[in-house]
Amino acid sequence: MVRFFLVFMGVLSALFWFEISKFGETHFVLPFTDALAQLSAWIIKLFDSDVHSHGKIIQSTANGFAVSIERGCNGIEAVIILIAALAAFPSTWKQKLVGFGVGFIAIQLLNLVRIISLFYMGQWSMVWFEWFHLYLWQALIIIDALVVWLLWLRWISRQARVASTRPAAS
DSSP: OHHHHHHHHHHHHHHHHHHHSHHHIIIIIHHHHHHHHHHHHHHHHTTOSSEEEETTEEEETTTOOEEEOOTTSSSHHHHHHHHHHHHHSOOOHHHHHHHHHHHHHHHHHHHHHHHHHHHHHHHHOHHHHHHIIIIIHHHHHHHHHHHHHHHHHHHHHHHHHHHHHSOOOO
16 A cells, blocks of 8 residues: 555656646647647537637637636646556556556546537536536546546456466466
């Protein structure tokens, strides 16, 4: 348990430091956030042609309302927490990579739903936009990372049970 905590905190600290560093911001966070805004706008355009994105901003051309995807709204923090938990738990590198891949996709898919819903919610009611943005969606994204990690733990424990019941090769 102590080992898990120390590795978790070490990886978490290193990744958060990288995220806030000038290099991480310039070469990873900003390009990723811009791509997330473009992907969100592309999905919205499937149903609503009155939208465009520029940089990290998604804007309605019909009424001018815009959302800007800022730090903390791009899902990177939840992914960092998941990576730290995966790294800290004893498992194979293959299992960790599967957990990261599935987790990254799950977090970012939910984050796309979050961004798109907030884009429309802000056009409907700023009171509800603020409440959903600051309280509900923040918690759901972190819970998503936790659920992925818990499901991953269950998956690797099943793999260990199956491996232990196989007959030894002679």
